[in-house]
Amino acid sequence: MIRVRGEAYEALMELSKMRGLSPQEFVEQLLVSYQKSIHDDMLCPKEFFKNAVIYTIELSFCFPYECEAFEIKLRDGRKVKMYIERVPKRYVRNRLPFKTLVTIIIELNEFEKEIIVQDKIKAKKIAEELASTAFKLLKSFIVTYRRVTGTYYNIGVLEPPANLEEFNRRVKIRSVVIDGKLTDLYRIMPVKEDSLIIVKKLLERDIHNKILNHMTMELSGIPSDALAAPRDYFDAAVVSYYREKWNLAVLQSVIAMEAALSIIVFNIFRDFFMKRYGNEDRLRNKYKNARGLTRKISKFLFPLLKDLDLDATAEELRKIMKDIAEIYDLRSSIVHEGLAGDEENAKKSISITQKFLAIVDHMVKSRK
Known part of the structure; x- marks a missing residue:
């Protein structure tokens, strides 16, 4: 066969x-x-x-x-x-x-x-x-x-x-x-x-x-994608999934989301957040003190989505927030407790990360 x-x-x-x-x-x-x-x-x-x-x-x-x-x-x-x-x-x-x-x-x-x-x-x-x-x-x-x-x-x-x-x-x-x-x-x-x-x-x-x-x-050395780094991590996560490295797929998926969020805050929409928080030191402290991925998303992405008038996109993000929280908790358990993930965990991580990156990509394309 x-x-x-x-x-x-x-x-x-x-x-x-x-x-x-x-x-x-x-x-x-x-x-x-x-x-x-x-x-x-x-x-x-x-x-x-x-x-x-x-x-x-x-x-x-x-x-x-x-x-x-x-x-x-x-x-x-x-x-x-x-x-x-x-x-x-x-x-x-x-x-x-x-x-x-x-x-x-x-x-x-x-x-x-x-x-x-x-x-x-x-x-x-x-x-x-x-x-x-x-x-x-x-x-x-x-x-x-x-x-x-x-x-x-x-x-x-x-x-x-x-x-x-x-x-x-x-x-x-x-x-x-x-x-x-x-x-x-x-x-x-x-x-x-x-x-x-x-x-x-x-x-x-x-x-x-x-x-x-x-x-x-x-x-040619020409930058082609502002989100190249997050896409690299996501790409690596999918490869890990097909190689049946479930834990690695979960970790790389979370890193992809974290990298995308960081680029949004400190690069692509830096002016918006500098205006909101006054100076870079305060911005970085606020970002650091928002522990965990979901808190950072709530504190930084949702206000930005409101400013961009992307209500439908904000609703899409709300729908996957629970999943993002579960994936991040799983990542913490893998890193700190030695928990072993499985195929279902890895598949879910990749699916949610793909949706998250699509949302971020839409935000980038909707810049005023």
């Missing part, structure tokens, strides 16, 4: 139906087809720069789509292309045999090209330096993809390598293109154009563009 979740399940059902096979029979044919097509043309055609360095890395989760391509121009003027494709992998019982292959192609300038041609030791150093850019791009894509699509699990948790060191360990290929000539491409795992895994489905263009715009701004 094959167990899959999310869009991978939909793809499996669709493909099985197209072929008139059961899911199990389809997977068996897929494996046979893959073995026959191992040296044939790639599923995801790639375009290379005249001079470039290439990094190819396999990820443990299954990308729901066959192939997506992104091109970004960096601050130094060089271009980068990234291809994310779904390819077959070794069969594991009860799992659909797909994995994700990422190919990152970074343009080389003329100076770098000449060094690579003349000195292999310096060429290796250039490749190691550009690996940092490749890692940042991959991490930015995965985190942004999770947020924009709401997909955190697809035959494995959607996670980037933990750091640059892990990225370098997992890179399968470091190839170069010099004057249009490519080396080592044979090591990329190919799939025939007519193989059984084809589903002519791409990311919706608006989602593709959102991901691309976010990555471009992030790699």
Whole structure:
């Protein structure tokens, strides 16, 4: 029996139906087809720069789509292309045999090209330096993809390598293109154009563009989101949930709400609260003395919502205040008493935090 979740399940059902096979029979044919097509043309055609360095890395989760391509121009003027494709992998019982292959192609300038041609030791150093850019791009894509699509699990948790060191360990290929000539491409795992895994489905263009715009701004050093830090914590909480780390999911959810509230008070709506409390020292003392998350919300958010004339939003916040209090109490019990949370606690924490961040986001967009 094959167990899959999310869009991978939909793809499996669709493909099985197209072929008139059961899911199990389809997977068996897929494996046979893959073995026959191992040296044939790639599923995801790639375009290379005249001079470039290439990094190819396999990820443990299954990308729901066959192939997506992104091109970004960096601050130094060089271009980068990234291809994310779904390819077959070794069969594991009860799992659909797909994995994700990422190919990152970074343009080389003329100076770098000449060094690579003349000195292999310096060429290796250039490749190691550009690996940092490749890692940042991959991490930015995965985190942004999770947020924009709401997909955190697809035959494995959607996670980037933990750091640059892990990225370098997992890179399968470091190839170069010099004057249009490519080396080592044979090591990329190919799939025939007519193989059984084809589903002519791409990311919706608006989602593709959102991901691309976010990555471009992030790699260019342009701040794209005032609530980026709370969203990072929430993103981490959802990943912890799918990794079945229930306590961590609860803690990170609370941190996300606390971070959002702090940004509202001391950054985005600082002028409102400075006017209300007179000076920053008094404001910080009032904030500190409001013990607990719900007291801080009551003392700071509700007056702000009234000033913004967001009565409906205030009512939405009131509806989840009891849940926020319960989540915060659970967080305190986990931290101070060693209580172990469960899946239901973690799921509730994520759901309420998502609603809270949506309320805060609406407040930010409603600034006078």
